[in-house]
Amino acid sequence: MRHVLKAAALALLSLSAPAVADACKGRNLFDTMPADRKARIENAVRDVPFREGLLFQAEKGDHRITLVGTYHFGDARHAPMVDRLRPFITDAAALYVEAGPREESRLTEALKSDPSLMVDPDGPTLPERLTPEEWQQLSTAMADRGSPAVITSRLRPWYVSMMLGISPCMLDAMQSTGGKTGGLDHLLVHQAQKAETPIRALEPWDTIFDLYADLTPAQELDMIRAALPSAAYADDYAVTLTDAYFSGNVWQIWEFGRFDAYDNSGLPKSEVDEQMSLAQQRLMDDRNRKWIKVLIDGADKARANGRGIVAAFGALHLPGQAGVLNLLQDQGYAIRRLDG
Template sequence: MIIRMLHALCLVTLAGPAFAACSGSDLRETLTPAEQARIEAALDGAPYADGNHWRATRGDKVIHLIGTMHLADPRLAAPLERLRPIVESADLLLLEMTQEDEAALETRLASDPDLLLMPDATLPEILSEEDWAKMTEALTARGMPPFMAARFQPWYVSILLAIPPCAATPELAEGGMDALIEKIAQGAGVPRAALEDVETIFASFAEQPRQTQINMMLSALVEPKVSEDLFATLLASYFDEATAEGWAVSELLAQRYSPIDPDIAADIFATIEQELLIDRNHAWIPVLTNASLENDVVVAAFGAAHLPGEDGVLALLAAEGFALERLAF
């Protein structure tokens, strides 16, 4: 459950069986002219802004890059069938985390829960009475007893709060695209490997200053309906293959609905973008290029938000001499 929530945060999308009780709306339809102009400015000239499936070619080497969502949705069935032959014929599948990596980390967390706990304080001690009361209500709505969460690191509580109450179920990522692609590869005997060390995401959050973590946690403390709408918006953007737009809209909405100062919310979003996307994108490029040297056809499947932009995986591969072509998703 913990690892799947971390995966969810990497794209911040949710759907399918876990979203069956949710009724969020696509907030892109509510953008004011000024907000729409801001989105258009953010997208102006952004490289590789659209598309969930790209082919990178250098010489006779090929990398298929598949932007995924980490949680279940019945609409994934059709893309998965279209992608099945590509995955089954690959020499290697690269993922953010393999099943074996996830199992190993879950085992470590079970034996050393202090990795998620504050050693020197509790949430009621570091929050105002008003904020702890709101936190208690929000955690309870997600099935998490507040007394259990009281010692959690604030960054982890922010992940718990990022999941709408209507969707906080243990089956969160059972049918996510990453898991389903990995299942196809396993069935075809395709070797699998991870793009990064299993603890990279943990370190990205845990190394943040305590106050940054607190701000991150408080910024996620939005009304349940707003939380549903934010998820529905990113989900709609994903199936529209509007990857750059989805991220830009998320940034705007994070400030629109933030329960904390909008400028602080903007700083929090920038931190998440740097830690979860930009830094990891750059770290993945040597892994991708080395895999391509050793294999004729590589499939790399990871959160779609990693694809677009100047610091996106596609632009970084283009800088390494790969030719990029958008393919059907």
């Protein structure tokens, strides 16, 4: 159980992107994707506000926020962005991240001290809730990720669905580095610590548990079913999405997942859309709306000292009607892309 708890603490840091590392070898699925699916994805992203870009500045009078969309796992390609942001962080009144060192420590301790956060000790097991074929597929995929069937059978569905999005080789790599993901978030936190720039959290440490608290049993199982098809080729999936991230095609990441689920999940299109809508609302839109107040308040406090703030969070929080950039624009902020 200790191994699973450690893996859980690592996995909970991956809310916004699957994992990839130099040790994980895969292929970019866009290279072999049928032309009609590429066209459908391109059409789906065409009208999404701020669909491209990773680095932006939001200004309203003398209120200034520098925003960067992050990828939560290590990659050598992070280095130029760290260099670009170093002076911004040094000059900032604070660096705002989804979870700072204090929040990550509290989350890890909570997972260690209360296994019921991830394990359901009383309800029906997953093999009782899934079809035999689904359970066989799931238990195999989770065994590849270090979770024996006897433990997987009692894991909460939200956690299982998250684990399925992470490559087994990435979990191995994180274990070998003491659980350090090396993601852009952590690299920027390190820069803030060196510069003695205060680090602030955008949300409480236990937010993850509230996101899934009121899902119906059917919604819980559909989360697993939607995640299962890509689990078998997690390295390819991770490389595909990571390449899209570093090219700045942020919303393409989201729509790739939608169309992959259409073709491979076995769920009706309407159920895939329902899952995607629910995930977008819970994981992004609702959180974005809460973050706006935190960011605006932070920028207002920084303004008093003639300074701005830096905000670094998962890249999928940037675009969309309810994305952070559009919400700031609705509040009168002028948005300027810095990496285009």
